[in-house]
Amino acid sequence: MRVLWRFLAFASLIVAAGTLWLQPALAHGPFGITARTVTVAQLLSAPLAYRFVAVRGRVGVRVGNAFLLEDGTGRVRVDAGPSWYHTVPVQEGETVTVAGEVDTGPPWAVGRTVGLDAYWIQREDGSVVTIRTRPGPPPWAGGPRGGP
DSSP, X not given: OHHHHHHHHHHHHHHHHHHHHHSOOEEEOGGGOEEEXXXXXXXXXXXXXXXXXXXXXXXXXXXXXXXXXXXXXXXXEEEOOOTTTOOOOOOTTOEEEEEEEEEOOOTTOTTOOOEEEEEEEEETTSOEEESOSSSSSOTTTTTTTTOO
């Protein structure tokens, strides 16, 4: 009986260690925001499984503060806020890590696409571009004149 208990204790330690090893990597951003690091393919295959993620990739086509992020497994649209509010200093071809909230669009939309509403972008040099500091309405909500 004693051998069985020792075996079970040892087995549970092995399982616990394996579980910790299998945990996804986490990206830690400013203001205590933590994001699960995923690939674009993981995000696109199960967008509703994630709320806040970090994806590392290369900046593709860029229009204003929106751009495509490509990581070798796919590409996802990133929205970093309106150009009238701020300018995001990333260049096409630059490798960045983007952390943000998964955006699947409104449930009634036909042909919904998955995107990422950026909260912060970490550049290759380690500098961080802060877009938003917390969940909820973005600081630019209400338009350029601060309306409803």
